[in-house]
Amino acid sequence: QVQMVESGGGSVQAGGSLRLSCAVSGGITRACMGWFRQPPGQEREGVATIATDGSTSYADSVKGRFTVSQNSAKDILYLQMSSLNPDDTAMYYCAAGRPVRGTFCYTDEYTYWGQGTQVTVSS
Numbered sequence: 001q002v003q004m005v006e007s008g009g010g011s012v013q014a015g016g017s018l019r020l021s022c023a024v025s026g027g028i029t030r031a032c033m034g035w036f037r038q039p040p041g042q043e044r045e046g047v048a049t050i051a052t053d054g055s056t057s058y059a060d061s062v063k064g065r066f067t068v069s070q071n072s073a074k075d076i077l078y079l080q081m082s083s084l085n086p087d088d089t090a091m092y093y094c095a096a097g098r099p100v101r102g103t104f105c106y107t108d109e110y111t112y113w114g115q116g117t118q119v120t121v122s123s
Helices: none
Strands: 003-007 010-013 018-025 032-038 045-050 056-058 066-070 076-081 090-097 110-113 117-122
Touching: 003 090, 003 110, 018 032, 018 090, 018 117, 032 066, 032 076, 032 110, 045 066, 045 076, 056 066, 076 090
Parallel strands: 010 117
Antiparallel strands: 003 018, 018 076, 032 045, 032 090, 045 056, 066 076, 090 110, 090 117
């Protein structure tokens, strides 16, 4: 089975940086990869994704601050976060899936999820 394991979460002051990693195992292919987050008491939201063609997409709230990437083997997913603010505080999840059509995945097309890693940004 495909497994996703996040790491790198922690506490950081506003304005700081943090890099999250997600180890992917199980040999999934033709997959979308993405990061999602769930702030306390709020709904899960997409943060950054990589489509099957390698293109990236970002939530408006993180554009210019976050960068999503993969290693060449596509078994590690990264999220580099900078200029963090308290609104970035959330449980962050990595996920993988396959698009039904096209090259990008809708949220419900992400089949595999990690357990999450907590990011807390203090002011």
